[in-house]
Amino acid sequence: xxxxxxxxxxxxxxxxxxxxxxxxxxxxxxxxxxxxxxxxxxxxxxxxxxxxxxxxxxxxxxxxxxxxxxxxxxxxxxxxxxxxxxxxxxxxxxxxxxxxxxxxxxxxxxxxxxxxxxxxxxxxxxxxxxxxxxxxxxxxxxxxxxxxxxxxxxxxxxxxxxxxxxxxxxxxxxxxxxxxxxxxxxxxxxxxxxxxxxxxxxxxxxxxxxxxxxxxxxxxxxxxxxxxxxxxxxxxxxxxxxxxxxxxxxxxxxxxx
Amino acid sequence: xxxxxxxxxxxxxxxxxxxxxxxxxxxxxxxxxxxxxxxxxxxxxxxxxxxxxxxxxxxxxxxxxxxxxxxxxxxxxxxxxxxxxxxxxxxxxxxxxxxxxxxxxxxxxxxxxxxxxxxxxxxxxxxxxxxxxx
Numbered sequence: 001x002x003x004x005x006x007x008x009x010x011x012x013x014x015x016x017x018x019x020x021x022x023x024x025x026x027x028x029x030x031x032x033x034x035x036x037x038x039x040x041x042x043x044x045x046x047x048x049x050x051x052x053x054x055x056x057x058x059x060x061x062x063x064x065x066x067x068x069x070x071x072x073x074x075x076x077x078x079x080x081x082x083x084x085x086x087x088x089x090x091x092x093x094x095x096x097x098x099x100x101x102x103x104x105x106x107x108x109x110x111x112x113x114x115x116x117x118x119x120x121x122x123x124x125x126x127x128x129x130x131x132x133x134x135x136x137x138x139x140x141x142x143x144x145x146x147x148x149x150x151x152x153x154x155x156x157x158x159x160x161x162x163x164x165x166x167x168x169x170x171x172x173x174x175x176x177x178x179x180x181x182x183x184x185x186x187x188x189x190x191x192x193x194x195x196x197x198x199x200x201x202x203x204x205x206x207x208x209x210x211x212x213x214x215x216x217x218x219x220x221x222x223x224x225x226x227x228x229x230x231x232x233x234x235x236x237x238x239x240x241x242x243x244x245x246x247x248x249x250x251x252x253x254x255x256x257x
Numbered sequence: 258x259x260x261x262x263x264x265x266x267x268x269x270x271x272x273x274x275x276x277x278x279x280x281x282x283x284x285x286x287x288x289x290x291x292x293x294x295x296x297x298x299x300x301x302x303x304x305x306x307x308x309x310x311x312x313x314x315x316x317x318x319x320x321x322x323x324x325x326x327x328x329x330x331x332x333x334x335x336x337x338x339x340x341x342x343x344x345x346x347x348x349x350x351x352x353x354x355x356x357x358x359x360x361x362x363x364x365x366x367x368x369x370x371x372x373x374x375x376x377x378x379x380x381x382x383x384x385x386x387x388x389x390x391x
Binding site: 198202205208209212221222224225226227228229231232233236 | 311314315318321324325328337338340341344345348
């Protein structure tokens, strides 16, 4: 038997909603509806509108992201996001030693004073939990000195974070982050609204499958089934959803070639 | 059935019949516990048939429907499979259309099959061979 993995709650919930009504929604649609077809149901027209708004929002978020990147370059290096770890002086860079993902914490001022771990790394951008972990390791030696060091590290961290926030305010980075968050919330609302229409609109079904394919959080065999399903219902799609389905299916074809 | 079926669709319909037959055999052998080896072999054949159907989902809507039903049997698989099956139902034919219709009216298990007498493994393997060769 094919081995299955646990699905996301969001996906499972969608499935339960879809199970009852998609068949009737499919049957109610014309086989080849034109983009401006008056035969489109109110639900389909609504989904097309939601999809257009989502496309606009995607473009807006891309612009915000570019502006945020530009604002970040105006900040000093230590205040920007960056790698959590650095190699201590003299250490050899072994692939996989340094976590490749950026973190948002500021870089410490006294890099040379930071403890070196067994992999030869120092935590350049620690959070409070990292500082506590360092204290726990250090207190096995001189506890009084370790406690003093922990207090100093906490105070220095707090001060550095305040300075970083000041830089973020100065460059407009904070404002852009807030706008990006608001846009992300709006995107989630739009996608939820599309999801809610999937029981009465084949356009919503196609749109939501495209969202899940784009998210790429599912197993390959699931995404492949979504893609094949999208291709199978493609003749019933209209407007921008049909155009985007074509693009997505073409990309899938190129990826497989 | 209006338009003539493609070779991939014809193959999918034949594989679907093989799959149903083999599924019952695998279940029978698994429940009867007569021979662990035979039961495992039956499941191997079942998986091989599923792989053959999987390979055709881009070229055959019948194969796609079969895969949606097979994978939809697992409760961890999204109900989106059912929705997709609903959406392509008008394009389905033959035993796959019948199975899809049954599956879509049943909430719990997909697909529900009536009990059959078990076929032996040799028949099941030759069934696959016929489909692949044909």
